[in-house]
């Protein structure tokens with residue numbers, strides 16, 4: 662079965678990569694709820710978090726704070742939300758475990774904005790900024 666995220670990991674599909682280590686990759690969401698919306702994924706394909714070893718789940722979550730900090734610094738967001746959906750009824754669209762990091766902005770209020778389509782140039786600039794903070 663093909664998986665969009667595995668394709669990004671294998672370089673078959675472009676992704677605006679923010680961070681990677683031997684077990685994880687973080688990249689910008691192509692259809693962000695707000696500027697800086699990013700995904701952190703394990704390299705190993707699992708559909709749900711309940712399919713993973715507890716230790717691997719711990720590792721996955723342990724890298725979220727440093728990535729979130731770099732995103733907040735780069736976007737000047739005021740806050741962020743984390744989301745992790747498992748299964749279609751939970752609105753998991755890509756069946757590869759991922760944690761959403763969604764920056765929130767005081768100026769935009771608390772209502773969830775609709776997903777938007779960012780330009781490649783915009784995503785490129787932001788991903789370079791975040792990546793430079795994570796090196």
Ligand SMILES: [Zn+2]
Pocket residue numbers: 664665666667668706707756757
């Ligand atoms: Zn996958």
